[in-house]
Amino acid sequence: MALLVEKYGGTSVKNVTRVMEVAYNVRDRIKEGHQIVMVVSAPGGMTDELIERAKSINSNPRGRELDVLLSTGEQISIALMAMALENLGVKAISYTASQLGIITVGEHNSARIKEIHTEMVKRKLDEGYVVIVAGFQGVTPGGAVTTLGRGGSDTSAVALGAALGAREVDIYTDVDGVYSADPRIVEGAVKHSDISYEEMIEMAGSGAKVLHSRSVELAAKYGIDIHLRSSFNWREGTRIGEEKHMEKHVIRGIAATENLTKVSIEGRCLSLSDTIGAISRSGANIDVITHNYQRGRTEISCIIKEEYLDSALSAIETGEVSWRKELAKVSVIGLGVKSKGTAATVFDILSREGIEVEGVSCSEINISCIIPEEDVKRAQCALHKELIETE
Ligand code: ADP
Ligand code: ASP
Ligand code: MG
Numbered sequence: 233m234a235l236l237v238e239k240y241g242g243t244s245v246k247n248v249t250r251v252m253e254v255a256y257n258v259r260d261r262i263k264e265g266h267q268i269v270m271v272v273s274a275p276g277g278m279t280d281e282l283i284e285r286a287k288s289i290n291s292n293p294r295g296r297e298l299d300v301l302l303s304t305g306e307q308i309s310i311a312l313m314a315m316a317l318e319n320l321g322v323k324a325i326s327y328t329a330s331q332l333g334i335i336t337v338g339e340h341n342s343a344r345i346k347e348i349h350t351e352m353v354k355r356k357l358d359e360g361y362v363v364i365v366a367g368f369q370g371v372t373p374g375g376a377v378t379t380l381g382r383g384g385s386d387t388s389a390v391a392l393g394a395a396l397g398a399r400e401v402d403i404y405t406d407v408d409g410v411y412s413a414d415p416r417i418v419e420g421a422v423k424h425s426d427i428s429y430e431e432m433i434e435m436a437g438s439g440a441k442v443l444h445s446r447s448v449e450l451a452a453k454y455g456i457d458i459h460l461r462s463s464f465n466w467r468e469g470t471r472i473g474e475e476k477h478m479e480k481h482v483i484r485g486i487a488a489t490e491n492l493t494k495v496s497i498e499g500r501c502l503s504l505s506d507t508i509g510a511i512s513r514s515g516a517n518i519d520v521i522t523h524n525y526q527r528g529r530t531e532i533s534c535i536i537k538e539e540y541l542d543s544a545l546s547a548i549e550t551g552e553v554s555w556r557k558e559l560a561k562v563s564v565i566g567l568g569v570k571s572k573g574t575a576a577t578v579f580d581i582l583s584r585e586g587i588e589v590e591g592v593s594c595s596e597i598n599i600s601c602i603i604p605e606e607d608v609k610r611a612q613c614a615l616h617k618e619l620i621e622t623e
Contacts, residue, residue, distance in 0.1 A: 274305025
């Protein structure tokens with residue numbers, strides 16, 4: 233008998249048919265004698281709809297109220313899943329984060345899990361129940377409902393796995409593994425049988441939304457393997473864990489982030505720390521900073537998400553400010569990035585495609601280029617073709 237911690241994403245529980253299909257599968261594994269804890273997301277598309285509804289009433293809703301609203305999606309899913317399992321003769325019980333005690337700290341809409349009370353989960357498992365927990369949500373020590381940020385149910389699942397001492401967490405989604413690029417965009421994308429924490433953190437952080445990057449960071453911290461797989465075909469998926477291909481210098485993936493804006497500030501005696509400090513205090517995460525000083529004039533620029541442009545603009549106090557919207561970042565990820573000449577090859581591929589590069593950032597395993605948003609699909613396909621398909 234094993235304890236299985238399984239997360240089901242939005243498409244896996246999008247409608248009644250999907251909920252039933254998952255419930256049948258869970259019933260089969262219960263019959264084999266396993267104990268199962270499920271972490272479930274809101275039905276696919278519901279969180280987007282709730283955000284849209286909130287914004288049609290108030291363009292800038294308070295984080296607290298938005299969290300109360302957004303957490304309802306997951307509450308619907310857990311209740312329906314418990315009913316589906318009961319209907320199949322399987323004992324099941326659902327819990328919201330407040331009922332269970334998934335305690336969070338930090339801001340509304342991007343809270344972080346501090347601790348999870350597992351006594352109730354353990355007791356109910358021992359009594360023979362499937363325990364179904366709402367993903368994406370938490371509760372502050374003072375009792376306010378919080379959410380963890382978009383895609384956060386993956387993080388709920390890994391955190392619960394860690395709290396229960398699980399060695400592995402299964403994350404069920406609508407693709408059967410982590411591919412070398414988003415398979416919905418790059419036709420030739422190939423499925424990885426395994427990928428290291430490090431590479432997956434980089435992929436997720438660069439826009440591969442197949443996993444919430446914080447979930448992979450947590451998995452690495454607690455030594456938990458993530459098995460990312462499909463609830464549509466239940467096949468063996470991709471295992472995310474310790475590096476297995478030490479020193480193998482290959483490019484493992486291409487990822488992209490859209491809706492970026494470049495903000496530039498020009499002036500005399502501009503301070504890099506004051507300018508960047510002001511933008512980051514406005515709430516924006518800052519990427520790809522450049523700093524030029526010529527003939528007494530300073531130019532500072534950085535990349536932020538478009539949704540933070542207004543708050544960043546009101547935070548900048550000195551200098552002439554300009555911005556360019558509709559940018560994207562395309563990233564090439566893997567130890568192969570270290571190989572001599574990879575950056576030059578990346579620039580060459582983009583230049584042959586006629587894609588202008590607005591900025592670059594490089595790390596040990598990541599080369600990222602800022603490009604026009606309209607070129608982002610073409611860039612991913614071209615880089616994938618030349619750097620991965622020809623390997
Ligand atoms: P869930 O609702 O199950 O959490 P998501 O929509 O968050 O699912 O993530 C799954 C999606 O991630 C896939 O449908 C796929 O389009 C996208 N994706 C992006 N990059 C990758 C990649 N490298 N490998 C697999 N899927 C990817
Ligand atoms: N329902 C939330 C979202 O759409 C959380 C998740 O799906 O992981 O972002
Ligand atoms: Mg997701």
